[in-house]
Amino acid sequence: MVIARSVGIAGRNDLTDVLVVQLLFNMNLPQFSAPVPKKLDTDGRIGSKTLKAIEAFETRVMGLPGSDQMVAPGDATIKALLKGLPKGPSPEKLQLVMPRALASKVKLYYEPLVAGMTRYKITTDLRMAHFIAQLAHESASFRYTEELASGDAYEGRTDLGNTQPGDGRRFKGRGLIQLTGRANYAEYSKAAGTDYVAKPQLLASDPFAAVDVACWFWHTRKLNALADADDVKAVTRRINGGYNGLDDRIEYLTRAKAVLGLR
Known part of the structure; x- marks a missing residue:
């Protein structure tokens, strides 16, 4: 509830x-x-x-x-x-799902979220509930669009495409669902039509980019299908590679479902 x-x-x-x-x-x-x-x-x-x-x-x-x-x-x-909640999406409903989020952050990301979710067909109540719940956990209720660690742990990770000196720090996790590694930055750059390999910091500083990269990640990893199945464990595993923060994600999901009228 x-x-x-x-x-x-x-x-x-x-x-x-x-x-x-x-x-x-x-x-x-x-x-x-x-x-x-x-x-x-x-x-x-x-x-x-x-x-x-x-x-x-x-x-x-x-x-x-x-x-x-x-x-x-x-x-x-x-x-x-x-x-008694008003019909349709609103910043206030988003605030209900993430009650500890700063109102200024909700306002900052609300319009980009509406645009991104529409573009990537995250438009059913169940898809929106799962998506917002995962964003809420990954960004700590919109507090962070860049991972706090330095990125040194990714240095030399050829599986992430980090083949050049400094790639670990340069391409550490950014966006509301943190994109990591040169190869992933290059893949998203091609899809978005903007060179985020040259300007990686934009994925953290530009609210539309921070949201859009999360929506793109959701779409390319076929997470709508897992959301349609209402499988929070499978969604979490595909994003995280495991079940880190699962209980927190479920708490956000439960609130999102209640706000959207899902039972």
């Missing part, structure tokens, strides 16, 4: 879960008749304003006679909050 644990007056109140409830409440404000409550600060902290927001939604929107100021995974309130 969209939250993993209880939120509210007697809840577990993990930061991410509280953030999600706050985001959901703000996106449901159009359902309120006057006077419309104020938007919550999305800080992940449980407090009187968030507790009162839960109560207001349950009594004023859902029409319940009372409220215990607590929600739990999969309960009627969470279902009603999800049902």
Whole structure:
């Protein structure tokens, strides 16, 4: 579900879960008749304003006679909050999947994502859910478009096409799904019509390139078919070569499915 644990007056109140409830409440404000409550600060902290927001939604929107100021995974309130989300894609929905992402980063990558997913036919709800979940993990919720390691570990890796001195650092992982190695940079350059071998840093610094290379990787590795089969382990293995971060990827996927109305 969209939250993993209880939120509210007697809840577990993990930061991410509280953030999600706050985001959901703000996106449901159009359902309120006057006077419309104020938007919550999305800080992940449980407090009187968030507790009162839960109560207001349950009594004023859902029409319940009372409220215990607590929600739990999969309960009627969470279902009603999800049902009340506006139709279609939006930056706010993307923020729900990655609640810890900076709003500025969501805004930066949203339009490139819409364009890239359309171009590469990542357009069904299930494909989008798997794709966004993998991006969220690989980039740590849009924090990184370049791997933190120096790239020295790739030096001399002929299987990656790194045949020239300095290729390890020059062609370390970049993009929202990190492309690695001279050969892969050359392959993508040919497909994109831009020489990223000459300017590898663009895959990290240009938001459209960072997204497009991830979409291209997804397409060329035939990941749509694995997403259609709803096989998160197979998708992860093809991207990662193993199951590194599988639980984190599944957590993002679960939220993405809930936001997109998949059960």
